Amino acid sequence: MKTHPKKQMTVICEAPVVGRITRVLDRVPVSGYTLFDAHAGKGSEGTWDTDRMIGDTGRMVMIVSVMSAEQADIAIDRIYEALEPQMGIITIADVDVLRPDRF
Amino acid sequence: MDAIFQLAAGNILSPPVLFFILGFVGSLAGSQLTLPEAMAKTLSIYLMLAIGFKGGVALAAEGLTLALVLALLAGAVLSALIPLVAFVILGRISKLPRIDAAAVAAHYGSISIVTFVAATEAVRSIGLAPEGFMVAVAAVMETPAILVALFLARSAASHRKATEHGNNGLLQEVFLNSSVVVLMGAFVIGAITGAEGMAAIEGFIVVPFTGVLCLFLLDMGAVAGRGMAQARQVLDARLVGFGLVMPFVGAAIAVPFALLAGLSAGGTALLLTLAASASYIAVPAAMRLALPEARPSIYLSLSLGVTFPMNLTVGIPAYAAIAQLVAGG
Numbered sequence: 372m373k374t375h376p377k378k379q380m381t382v383i384c385e386a387p388v389v390g391r392i393t394r395v396l397d398r399v400p401v402s403g404y405t406l407f408d409a410h411a412g413k414g415s416e417g418t419w420d421t422d423r424m425i426g427d428t429g430r431m432v433m434i435v436s437v438m439s440a441e442q443a444d445i446a447i448d449r450i451y452e453a454l455e456p457q458m459g460i461i462t463i464a465d466v467d468v469l470r471p472d473r474f
Numbered sequence: 475m476d477a478i479f480q481l482a483a484g485n486i487l488s489p490p491v492l493f494f495i496l497g498f499v500g501s502l503a504g505s506q507l508t509l510p511e512a513m514a515k516t517l518s519i520y521l522m523l524a525i526g527f528k529g530g531v532a533l534a535a536e537g538l539t540l541a542l543v544l545a546l547l548a549g550a551v552l553s554a555l556i557p558l559v560a561f562v563i564l565g566r567i568s569k570l571p572r573i574d575a576a577a578v579a580a581h582y583g584s585i586s587i588v589t590f591v592a593a594t595e596a597v598r599s600i601g602l603a604p605e606g607f608m609v610a611v612a613a614v615m616e617t618p619a620i621l622v623a624l625f626l627a628r629s630a631a632s633h634r635k636a637t638e639h640g641n642n643g644l645l646q647e648v649f650l651n652s653s654v655v656v657l658m659g660a661f662v663i664g665a666i667t668g669a670e671g672m673a674a675i676e677g678f679i680v681v682p683f684t685g686v687l688c689l690f691l692l693d694m695g696a697v698a699g700r701g702m703a704q705a706r707q708v709l710d711a712r713l714v715g716f717g718l719v720m721p722f723v724g725a726a727i728a729v730p731f732a733l734l735a736g737l738s739a740g741g742t743a744l745l746l747t748l749a750a751s752a753s754y755i756a757v758p759a760a761m762r763l764a765l766p767e768a769r770p771s772i773y774l775s776l777s778l779g780v781t782f783p784m785n786l787t788v789g790i791p792a793y794a795a796i797a798q799l800v801a802g803g
Contacts, residue, residue: 387762425697429774
């Protein structure tokens with residue numbers, strides 16, 4: 372089956388910042404994204420676990436979006452700018468999709 | 475003084491506070507006790523709904539009074555004033571960077587709704603009848619403190635950066651967070667439906683209330699215990715002292731406001747509690763957005779691990795006793 376190259380952007384950020392990131396993605400605009408609640412983890416600030424928390428502070432969320440290379444170029448700068456003072460991880464990976472018109 | 479100790483003992487020996495202490499001690503001892511997050515959220519929405527509705531029904535019986543307007547004003551001014559005082563005190567006693575001090579100050583100006591709910595229950599249990607509109611005062615006091623803290627931190631570089639990336643909607647998000655929406659919404663519904671509405675849902679919101687509060691405070695005790703375990707690692711003695719004393723400073727500042735607004739002893743007790751309490755849900759999330767360089771380990775462990783348990787056990791009865799002294803009752 373023929374596949375088509377796209378970029379997949381993955382952002383892991385604090386729950387309170389999610390709105391800021393999705394607003395950036397909406398403005399690019401990308402065709403869509405999916406949010407995942409992270410359960411627990413470890414980073415430079417130590418370990419964390421959502422069962423031991425209250426409220427959104429410290430809760431992490433993963434945002435995944437597939438887009439064209441041009442969209443990724445625009446998105447990466449804006450997301451970096453929005454996330455720069457915050458903790459978080461941004462990665463971009465090459466992916467292949469089956470239906471290129473969707474992204 | 476005897477009366478204060480009697481009241482404090484009576485408060486500590488009530489089921490909700492004992493369950494809180496159980497959760498607190500259990501978690502400090504290493505118990506893994508937690509309620510699932512969704513359950514804790516549901517319980518807190520129930521408590522907001524019940525307390526808001528009861529306040530609204532009381533308002534329907536009292537009618538709109540000048541005291542309501544004065545109390546709302548007093549709440550807004552207190553919420554803006556207390557962070558300034560907290561900021562000055564922190565500057566004197568600690569070496570916290572300006573941005574951390576501003577973030578901590580925001581927490582102490584804003585309020586903890588859970589503390590408010592526990593205080594309402596405690597105040598009613600000793601026979602005082604707080605004004606129904608205190609629910610609205612609580613809602614008004616959440617936000618002004620955040621504005622003042624942002625002003626206090628304005629010189630810090632990160633704040634400028636963060637602002638460029640849109641704090642638009644920050645205050646709206648804080649003000650419209652789910653507890654305020656449920657609390658104020660239920661308050662309005664209670665005010666519209668009055669005694670008849672109360673009769674219709676009394677079995678749901680009055681009888682089970684104390685039991686639900688016990689279950690919720692059991693979980694909150696565990697959360698606060700973990701907060702204190704963290705506080706022991708990150709806070710020095712001066713900051714812990716601040717977390718223990720600042721609530722009483724806030725309550726003392728609130729006394730003249732309560733008198734000016736003409737609040738009853740029950741209403742005064744609640745205003746003092748609101749002024750004494752520190753936010754640990756809405757403001758920390760707002761601070762992660764607006765002042766990302768301020769350390770949550772400082773402000774969250776201080777408000778959640780030090781001030782919150784102190785208020786629930788010793789603080790509330792003390793404020794109630796002070797209220798009875800100054801407002802009669």
